[in-house]
Amino acid sequence: MDSITIGIILAVLMLSLLAFGFWVSLSLMTVALVGVILYGSETYGLIFASSAWSSSTSWSLAALPLFIWMGEILFRTRLASDLFKGLTPWLGALPGRLLHVNILSCGLFAAVSGSSAATAATVGKMTLPELRARGYNERMSIATLAGSGTLGFLIPPSIILIVYGVAAEVSIARLFIAGALPGLLLIVLFMAYTMIWSWLNKGGVDNSPDVRHSWKERLVALRYLLPVLGLIGFVLGSIYGGFATTTEAAAVGVTGALILALLSGGLNRQTFFDSLMGAVRTSCMIALILVAAHFLTVAMAFLGIPRMLVGMIDALELSPMMLLVYLTILFIILGCFLDGISVVLLSTSIMLPMVAAAGIDLLWFGIYIVLVIEMAQITPPVGFNLFVLQSLTGKNILYVARAALPFFLLIGLAIVLISWFPEIVTALPAQMSR
Amino acid sequence: QTRWDLATGYGDGVHHTINIVQFADEVRAATDGELDITVHSGASLFPQGEIHRAVRTGQAQAGELLMANLGNANPIFEIDNIPFLASDWDSSERLWEVTRPAVEDHLASEGMRLLFAVPWPPQGFYTRESIADIDDLRGMRMRSYSPMTTELAVQFQAAPTTVQEPEIPQAFSTGMINAMVTSPATGVSSQAWDFVDHYTDVQAWIPKNMVFVNERSFSRLSEEHQAAVLELAAQAEARGWEMGIQETEDATNRLREEGMTVSEPTAELRSALEDIGEEMATQWAEDAGEAGQELLQTYFGE
Amino acid sequence: MRKSLDLLYTGAGFLAGLFVMAIVVLIMAQIIGRWFGILVPSTEDFSGWFLGASSFLALAYTLRTGGHIRVNILIRNLRGKTRYWQEIAVLVLGLALACFMTYWLIHMVWESYVFNERSRGYISVDIWMVQVPVAVGAVIFNIAMLDELVHTIRTGKPSYHGQDDEMEELEELLQEGPAEAGER
Numbered sequence: 001m002d003s004i005t006i007g008i009i010l011a012v013l014m015l016s017l018l019a020f021g022f023w024v025s026l027s028l029m030t031v032a033l034v035g036v037i038l039y040g041s042e043t044y045g046l047i048f049a050s051s052a053w054s055s056s057t058s059w060s061l062a063a064l065p066l067f068i069w070m071g072e073i074l075f076r077t078r079l080a081s082d083l084f085k086g087l088t089p090w091l092g093a094l095p096g097r098l099l100h101v102n103i104l105s106c107g108l109f110a111a112v113s114g115s116s117a118a119t120a121a122t123v124g125k126m127t128l129p130e131l132r133a134r135g136y137n138e139r140m141s142i143a144t145l146a147g148s149g150t151l152g153f154l155i156p157p158s159i160i161l162i163v164y165g166v167a168a169e170v171s172i173a174r175l176f177i178a179g180a181l182p183g184l185l186l187i188v189l190f191m192a193y194t195m196i197w198s199w200l201n202k203g204g205v206d207n208s209p210d211v212r213h214s215w216k217e218r219l220v221a222l223r224y225l226l227p228v229l230g231l232i233g234f235v236l237g238s239i240y241g242g243f244a245t246t247t248e249a250a251a252v253g254v255t256g257a258l259i260l261a262l263l264s265g266g267l268n269r270q271t272f273f274d275s276l277m278g279a280v281r282t283s284c285m286i287a288l289i290l291v292a293a294h295f296l297t298v299a300m301a302f303l304g305i306p307r308m309l310v311g312m313i314d315a316l317e318l319s320p321m322m323l324l325v326y327l328t329i330l331f332i333i334l335g336c337f338l339d340g341i342s343v344v345l346l347s348t349s350i351m352l353p354m355v356a357a358a359g360i361d362l363l364w365f366g367i368y369i370v371l372v373i374e375m376a377q378i379t380p381p382v383g384f385n386l387f388v389l390q391s392l393t394g395k396n397i398l399y400v401a402r403a404a405l406p407f408f409l410l411i412g413l414a415i416v417l418i419s420w421f422p423e424i425v426t427a428l429p430a431q432m433s434r
Numbered sequence: 435q436t437r438w439d440l441a442t443g444y445g446d447g448v449h450h451t452i453n454i455v456q457f458a459d460e461v462r463a464a465t466d467g468e469l470d471i472t473v474h475s476g477a478s479l480f481p482q483g484e485i486h487r488a489v490r491t492g493q494a495q496a497g498e499l500l501m502a503n504l505g506n507a508n509p510i511f512e513i514d515n516i517p518f519l520a521s522d523w524d525s526s527e528r529l530w531e532v533t534r535p536a537v538e539d540h541l542a543s544e545g546m547r548l549l550f551a552v553p554w555p556p557q558g559f560y561t562r563e564s565i566a567d568i569d570d571l572r573g574m575r576m577r578s579y580s581p582m583t584t585e586l587a588v589q590f591q592a593a594p595t596t597v598q599e600p601e602i603p604q605a606f607s608t609g610m611i612n613a614m615v616t617s618p619a620t621g622v623s624s625q626a627w628d629f630v631d632h633y634t635d636v637q638a639w640i641p642k643n644m645v646f647v648n649e650r651s652f653s654r655l656s657e658e659h660q661a662a663v664l665e666l667a668a669q670a671e672a673r674g675w676e677m678g679i680q681e682t683e684d685a686t687n688r689l690r691e692e693g694m695t696v697s698e699p700t701a702e703l704r705s706a707l708e709d710i711g712e713e714m715a716t717q718w719a720e721d722a723g724e725a726g727q728e729l730l731q732t733y734f735g736e
Numbered sequence: 737m738r739k740s741l742d743l744l745y746t747g748a749g750f751l752a753g754l755f756v757m758a759i760v761v762l763i764m765a766q767i768i769g770r771w772f773g774i775l776v777p778s779t780e781d782f783s784g785w786f787l788g789a790s791s792f793l794a795l796a797y798t799l800r801t802g803g804h805i806r807v808n809i810l811i812r813n814l815r816g817k818t819r820y821w822q823e824i825a826v827l828v829l830g831l832a833l834a835c836f837m838t839y840w841l842i843h844m845v846w847e848s849y850v851f852n853e854r855s856r857g858y859i860s861v862d863i864w865m866v867q868v869p870v871a872v873g874a875v876i877f878n879i880a881m882l883d884e885l886v887h888t889i890r891t892g893k894p895s896y897h898g899q900d901d902e903m904e905e906l907e908e909l910l911q912e913g914p915a916e917a918g919e920r
């Protein structure tokens with residue numbers, strides 16, 4: 001059987017299993033298993049075991065449960081309501097008001113977290129109940145969160161950029177710096193869209209009368225932001241002070257969150273236990289999907305499916321611009337079925353020579369790939385931010401995906417913008433050269 | 435037609451991978467496409483740590499990995515990691531000649547066959563300040579990534595600090611580490627000039643990657659094809675060493691072009707380093723037992 | 737029987753939590769140790785192993801509490817017998833896959849033992865030892881899957897229902913009333 005036929009069989013199988021209500025992780029695992037067997041490998045069991053072992057015990061992944069636990073702890077402190085108290089006087093005059101808290105907190109939290117899923121989980125755990133209590137449109141609350149949660153990959157530190165930097169042999173320090181401006185660009189786009197939306201949907205936001213806040217009130221309210229800024233300072237300080245690496249910073253974050261919870265009196269035996277078990281549950285779910293996704297990655301590599309797809313594009317001999325358009329489409333299709341890290345791992349080794357040959361700057365391409373993967377985080381059926389929001393809100397995945405669609409398009413717009421003005425990406429890293 | 439999957443943890447730009455891809459092409463041509471080797475680079479099939487076992491159990495037919503990675507299974511694999519034992523190309527080649535039979539035997543005992551081994555560029559010091567003397571290294575925070583590099587840092591009275599390769603630039607820029615031992619090639623790929631000024635070309639050791647194949651898969655080939663694979667492997671090894679030497683030259687020049695100060699070690703530094711090397715070789719021989727001691731004797735005897 | 741099974745799942749889940757705590761302690765020890773120039777060796781290795789142990793030991797607990805996610809857009813429209821058979825089919829397939837996982841993960845531990853594989857770190861340990869928790873977690877996951885299947889055949893409903901997202905959603909819909917429902 002040729003790879004195209006096998007690829008079509010696997011895609012149909014995956015969609016059927018998912019539609020049938022089979023667990024996402026086990027669906028991916030089944031598809032991978034069928035793929036390896038169709039390839040003709042006699043050692044499919046051994047291949048599963050090695051891929052499961054190596055993917056579930058990787059050091060950089062150790063940050064994931066820690067950042068999730070940090071979120072679970074913070075969720076049980078006054079931090080969430082404090083965030084609202086601190087930001088309300090500032091955002092009261094802005095159309096969309098506290099919806100911007102989602103975006104801004106994601107931006108802030110992305111600066112301490114390397115992963116999109118962890119960013120969405122932490123911030124969502126804090127803000128969603130508050131927004132619901134204040135009568136904000138639930139769909140828009142979920143949408144802003146789904147969109148801005150993806151900032152975790154773009155604003156440094158970033159797991160994806162580390163993976164890409166290693167594969168493409170591009171300096172990770174430069175990649176991190178290159179991600180900063182595009183991250184800000186996304187925040188601006190998201191906030192602008194939220195303002196326009198709120199202006200058009202007046203019923204969707206806080207219905208309380210418009211209270212004017214004096215500058216004094218605003219400044220006084222800032223003290224509520226001190227804990228959150230202190231925590232970020234603590235974590236960022238540990239990284240930029242040279243005390244901890246990006247992965248280690250996750251442990252610093254947990255420690256900081258525990259101290260904060262102790263000081264604010266929100267920590268007792270029960271809440272400690274609850275937060276820990278909540279983190280275990282979420283990270284176990286994500287870990288099993290990662291194990292399955294890695295197994296699928298291996299199956300795809302054996303079958304040569306990504307190689308084949310890229311080969312088809314390569315044969316078209318496109319201009320750099322058209323190449324990017326095709327690659328974007330390919331990435332979005334792959335991103336529907338695979339998680340972001342798998343997409344990078346699967347495609348870079350085949351794609352990068354082609355990209356470099358087309359004269360595209362590999363540093364720029366790294367940021368581009370992160371943006372495309374951010375889109376993939378919010379496309380069904382496999383999108384990690386969708387999964388996180390599904391488990392946070394209990395809404396089904398298509399509801400969340402539909403809600404997030406405008407933000408999917410906004411990230412697309414950001415891709416167009418960085419293609420038009422590559423300086424958004426390259427200006428800051430260029431400052432690094434001597 | 436026979437399909438082999440060859441797993442490697444290194445990316446396409448590395449001279450090892452370029453060499454392996456060429457080897458695969460030549461095998462395909464020599465066997466009229468009967469033996470088709472697919473090279474899965476950049477850990478796209480198995481991560482570095484799983485490749486040995488994957489080939490051993492037939493999950494992939496062939497693989498490539500850094501020899502020293504198997505140091506815990508048998509100290510023989512770590513002999514090319516002993517600092518200042520064989521620190522120029524000629525002695526490194528001689529060391530490989532001496533060790534090769536032992537490496538082949540070990541792999542054979544696990545049902546595998548060595549195809550060829552190719553060196554990385556020699557390892558040198560990357561530091562912020564220039565180092566004239568061994569004392570300049572004392573108290574530095576030095577990157578360690580293996581038992582041997584940890585031991586080396588201890589010998590220098592430096593503080594060994596574990597940092598993974600992707601985190602090197604950040605660790606330097608934040609001062610978590612201020613010295614590392616690595617090759618000019620890694621220096622180029624991590625763009626070392628962004629965070630250090632001095633490269634001291636001490637040629638501490640010359641590590642190697644090896645390519646090996648599952649014996650059962652190999653024995654299933656026709657005799658004619660087996661001979662072709664082995665002959666092309668020998669050619670790949672010779673070519674790989676040339677590439678390693680060329681790579682060293684190119685990478686070192688690149689470090690210079692990017693504004694780093696590349697210098698030879700001073701006489702004092704060199705003799706101090708050789709003393710340390712001797713001590714570490716003795717330590718290694720203790721771990722390696724009789725076979726290891728004999729090996730060292732043969733190496734020094736020649 | 738019921739009680740001891742539940743204790744098994746919760747106990748393994750709690751153990752998973754302890755492993756997460758151990759990761760934090762280990763990494764903090766490394767950071768603080770580095771401050772004082774003390775090397776805490778092999779933290780990368782051990783953190784990775786603890787992570788694997790934690791993920792697999794929590795599998796059954798996560799299954800029981802409805803933590804493993806699935807796409808429910810189609811199945812939530814199924815009612816009565818159809819819904820029953822769909823759930824049985826999912827559990828049978830799930831059990832088959834759990835058996836596959838368990839068998840090969842146990843095989844992996846056995847093979848590491850036979851091959852006498854050791855880790856390549858400053859502290860070198862036998863790989864099979866650190867792989868045992870992963871295999872044990874898979875075994876418990878297998879038991880939980882079988883448990884769910886038997887439970888569903890007997891009572892017509894798996895125990896993760898009600899904790900499962902879709903049921904919550906139905907309840908929410910009922911509580912929130914038409915205004916919110918109309919928005920969907």
Ligand code: NA
Binds near residue numbers: 111112114151152153
């Ligand atoms: Na981030």
Ligand code: NA
Binds near residue numbers: 335337377379381
């Ligand atoms: Na997706």
